[in-house]
Amino acid sequence: ARPTVLNAIFFEYNEQAATLVQQKWISAGGSIANVLVGLPILRVLRRERLPASWRYFLWLFAAVNLLTAFGYLLYSGIGGIGDWTHVVQGLGSPWLLRGGMAIVGAVLYFIVAPRLLMPPLDPFLGTDPAARAARARILCLIPYLAGGVSFVVAGILNPYGLRVVLISAVAAAFGGTSLLAWYPGIPRTPAEGTPAVPLVIERSWAWIAAGAVVLTFFVVLLGPGLRLD
Template sequence: MAGVRRMITIEKFFGLAEICIRVLLMPGHSKATIVSMAVVTVVITSLLHEGLGHGVTAWLRGDVVRELTSNHLDSVRRDRLVDAGGTIVNLVAGAICLFASAFAHRVNTRYFLWFLGSVNLLLGAGYFLFSGVLGLGDWADLIRGFPHAAPWRVGMAFLGAAFYFFFVRLIAITLHPFVPRRSDYNIVARLPYLAACAFWCLAGAFDPLGFRLMLLSTIPASFGGMSGLLWADSLIPGAKPEEELVVERSPIWWTVAIVLGCAFLLTVARGIEFHQPQT
């Protein structure tokens, strides 16, 4: 009986895998390419926030970086500019990518820049909202010690909410050519949202700080920070788009996602330790 049950379980697994493959290869937008772009987006966004925003800022400020992971940067001393650096880089990078997407000649490049820009803008605005409401995260650390902390948190929450809605509206408008039918939105926005969240949490599972950091940072930042992608379709213009764009199959994107994703999980996600100078 145990052998029969094991065979049934294996058959169910392969049956589910076959269904997933068929869904990914259905005509229309290439789901495999979109998922691949989501993985690459997580890698780039994480490196922008932790590596460039926090890490490079700490180095420029004369701080000593001890460890870099996909979810946190550990340095010797506290610095408010370092705390702010990650969000600022996300917002600047997001604005540049979303602006550049309008001028991209290749459809796949245009979509990738749109998604990369959208994720960075939503995470940037979401960080203000998250820190203001819950009192956690980089901006909560930045205002720690300020007099009258409560008004600062309220202001951050309102500012984050206002920017977040504005960015959701902006990304909905710029996505319009990829959504000639409302059903397409599930593929070009909700699918990469879920893929990005899953990969980010997978990377977070390798973090040396353990499950607590995943609960306090990884899950809120991914599922919450990018959640605007779940409902932005309500803000897409109702008129038919002047041009209809389709994300095409691209084995190059699949390969890049596999190589870059595996390298990211094996290095940054597990933590890169830096040797401290001898004193």
């Protein structure tokens, strides 16, 4: 099936040229890609010594990918909309399948994701309880809000109207990654080996410039969408 449009919040292809099985794989492809990106990054963070800025960037990138994938499964199960609803369509009882997706998604999102994501974050939080909570809010809540606003702004430029923004951009950005807004600040015992003095991320104009370039590309080009046909 030939891809036709790449947009910030959706992907289009020639459905008439794709078999039903291919359509289901394409629908599942986004979440699968998120997991295939996120998990290897976490493995790299456990094994490689990297500068603090790179460690934080890779951790946040992995977190967004995994939370988006796990949250999408939960979202499709509860709401009955989205790519995973199309994946399971025709495979059995809709209510049973939705319930199964919701349960699996909830386990992945609220149990598996924190166990995967919180230990690599601990070096940035240190061991002091009060400081950990404050640093967690800075390192997780701010990018959550910035990412959500950026995603919605890009989504508003899509050619299909606000409904797509609500069910895709708002749901994915503010819903899918919402664990970043509240979970890291919950008091918990630091992972073994967490340094007492947290890693410090120095201000870098190179990182700021790179972020500005990526944001411009994401909003200005992918917001309206790129024609691929």
